[in-house]
Amino acid sequence: MNIIESNIANLPTKHGKFKIKAYKQGYQEHLAIMSENFENLDVINLRIHSECLTGDVFGSIKCDCQKQLELAIEYIAKNGGLIIYHRQEGRNIGLLNKVNAYSLQDAGKNTVEANLALGFREDEREYSIVEYIIKDLGIKKINVLTNNPAKMKFLEGLDVEIVERIPTIVEPNCYNKNYLNTKKEQLGHML
């Protein structure tokens, strides 16, 4: 795996002070956002956040991504840990395909059916960069902020001790209710 790494830099945010490191794998760039006390933590609170530009940046309420990201940033600012900003937009079908999937959802398909109709699997994500970052930062013990069983399964296969899963449950609204239901029923999310 050919990965290019940046140096570590300071990243003051409105949530608190963090450190940031970037990783380039192929054409895609991912981020590790660490709390200031990262080096001194025994157990790292870890959020693998899958990129959702529409939610994370534009505040879309079709999904729960922005709220989950906020929740994770606040939690990690307070308790220490790491956010891996995993740039696999749209469960790794990319932004253009995700917008087409949204268009199919406007016409009545659910989030899984829309992916399948476009010729993709329900979830195209893979987590090799996450394994690389965990090793690179010398992480041995984690609490995992997620509701996604696929992320748990991936982490369970690594040489890292999982102490606890911390749910990242977000209050549903009328626009994401069906999406969250499909995640629970068809993607197995622990909601």
Ligand SMILES: Nc1nc2c(ncn2[C@@H]2O[C@H](COP(=O)(O)OP(=O)(O)OP(=O)(O)O)[C@@H](O)[C@H]2O)c(=O)[nH]1
């Ligand atoms: N293809 C597709 N991707 C979507 C859709 N809605 C959100 N996403 C993407 O789904 C990813 C987030 O997945 P989620 O299922 O919300 O959460 P998760 O990362 O699997 O699990 P958590 O750790 O519990 O948040 C991001 O990459 C979003 O861009 C959609 O309708 N279609």
Ligand SMILES: [Zn+2]
């Ligand atoms: Zn989203």
